[in-house]
Amino acid sequence: MPPNKMISIHKVFEHLARQSPNGLAIRFSGQDITYKDLNERANYLAKYLQGIGVQHSDIVAIAFSHSAELIISMLAILKCGAAYLPIDDASPASRNKAILETAKVKVIISKDASCNDYSNGLKSLIANESSLFNSNLEEFNSYSSAEDDGAYVMFTSGSTGAPKGVLVPHRAVIRLVRETNYIQIKMSDRILQFAPPSFDASTFEVWGALLNSATLVPYSGTVVDPNVLKSDIRNNEVTILWLTAALFHLVTDKFIEALEPLRVLLAGGDVLNPKYVNKVLDTFPNITVINGYGPTENTTFTCCHLMTLENKPSGNVPIGKAISGTTLHILDDAFNIVESGQVGELYVSGPGVALGYLNEENQGDAFFINKDISPDLIYRTGDLVKENANGELAFIGRKDNQVKIRGYRVSLEEIKTHIVELENVSDALVITKKFSSGDQLLVAHIQTTEGLEPDIKKMKASLELVIPKYMIPDQFVFNSQLPINDNGKIDTRKFLSTIEG
Amino acid sequence: MIEGSISSKILGFFREKEIMKDLTEDEDFFELGVSSLTVVELQIVIEKALGLEVSTSKLMGAPTVKEWVEVYEEKARELSVEESSV
Structure with missing residues (x-):
């Protein structure tokens, strides 16, 4: 044919x-x-x-x-x-x-x-x-x-x-x-x-x-x-x-x-x-x-x-490299390509990009054309990524999940990815909590491997080796189960309603 | 199989979950915010301990410890009938 x-x-x-x-x-x-x-x-x-x-x-x-x-x-x-x-x-x-x-x-x-x-x-x-x-x-x-x-x-x-x-x-x-x-x-x-x-x-x-x-x-x-x-x-x-x-x-x-x-x-x-x-x-x-x-x-x-057994992940699991027919663009807010190793937002172009949304009033700025970036239709993922030394991408978090803590711009997802790497941790959710003083603090809700008593001091010390101090949660709360939604992801909204309720 | 042991084992596994630590046998655990993934997890753990297998949809339709005990006891009885008829 x-x-x-x-x-x-x-x-x-x-x-x-x-x-x-x-x-x-x-x-x-x-x-x-x-x-x-x-x-x-x-x-x-x-x-x-x-x-x-x-x-x-x-x-x-x-x-x-x-x-x-x-x-x-x-x-x-x-x-x-x-x-x-x-x-x-x-x-x-x-x-x-x-x-x-x-x-x-x-x-x-x-x-x-x-x-x-x-x-x-x-x-x-x-x-x-x-x-x-x-x-x-x-x-x-x-x-x-x-x-x-x-x-x-x-x-x-x-x-x-x-x-x-x-x-x-x-x-x-x-x-x-x-x-x-x-x-x-x-x-x-x-x-x-x-x-x-x-x-x-x-x-x-x-x-x-x-x-x-x-x-x-x-x-x-x-x-x-x-x-x-x-x-x-x-x-x-x-x-x-x-x-x-x-x-x-x-x-x-x-x-x-x-x-x-x-x-x-x-x-x-x-x-x-x-x-x-x-x-x-x-x-x-x-x-x-x-x-x-x-x-x-x-x-x-x-x-x-x-x-594979020869290529086991050490530390975070990268999301890897573009699949065939996919062009990646890691850009800053001004659409400039970020330097290798820097965090940027992921934009994609190529034959995998959809034609758009059906309901045009919801189109927003997700699909767009910008000849400086690509001759083809571009999709903005809203995901933050960075490239490692092997040319693989690491997923950092959602762009909209960034918060300002102590004056620093922080991705809650990024903190989470470091916490789940700790010993005896099976899952975690990091949220911000506003106190009556007006301060915003970071709270990590941690699900531990069965029957193990977590050591907060040790956890904090381990985290200090991999992330800046301002990203270390102020409070650690241990839950045996974080709610999962129908898509298999942690249901943040449901979780917040249970701890506030 | 001694029926009492199924009951206490199942309740024990449920109560290991923080949100169900005070769960009673008649309480609907979905009302406590249990996800369907947690149901599957409990099913796996319980079935490994009991050596019995039932369908998840049956368990989802029986959202109390008491009903789970009934589902597993019924399964245990079915198996013992099969064995004795061989």
């Missing part, structure tokens, strides 16, 4: 389906679906969607958990030239309603009638009432999408409150999973689809498998269940897995045997604790652990850092 035909997700998939029709595309609950079968089932559904009016540039919603039907729907929507929008059925109906309105969705495909709570006025296809997902159509003339055409929409919680829909083009997905520098996905690989479909790690899982002739294994559980995770990995011989940071820490700490069959373990979404990375590497000498960093707006991964 000429290269210009390989610019859209479904054309690459169709090419692979012709190349190895009997290759295993999906293994789900003992059901095997070959590439040829998956392609033909998607053809059948695409033809149906076309018949009810779905066309190029439409956005079609899918309310499914992990299943073959989810993947058939995604492919069928793309074949029509439209973009898919995964909806989390468990989200509040009002939020889903707002999302569907923002995306101007006319058609929703759902596993059951539960979507009726929020999909009033839309055409809905209910999978369990139809044979649309089990019928084959050998040939379908799929839409020749351009590389800049939208492939999917994912909503992120904006800092302003209203969810923002990120429109991601075909080229961004192909850049993520094809001929890249951080992973080589082989035909023999099996990738667990464990991330919720509405979370952008699923882009890596689904297309990482299906655009590389590998096998996708949709997770068979409904909630995060350690026993199901373990049996899905073992029974299906999964080789590649993504976990969010908090779950990575928990599984590694308490349930590491679940990870045994893996070749590559990717983790991220928050700062990784090097202790747990090292535990994985020491336990499974042949495994590669990848710290994957990146905002949804630059399509799942922006930087990756690969770790």
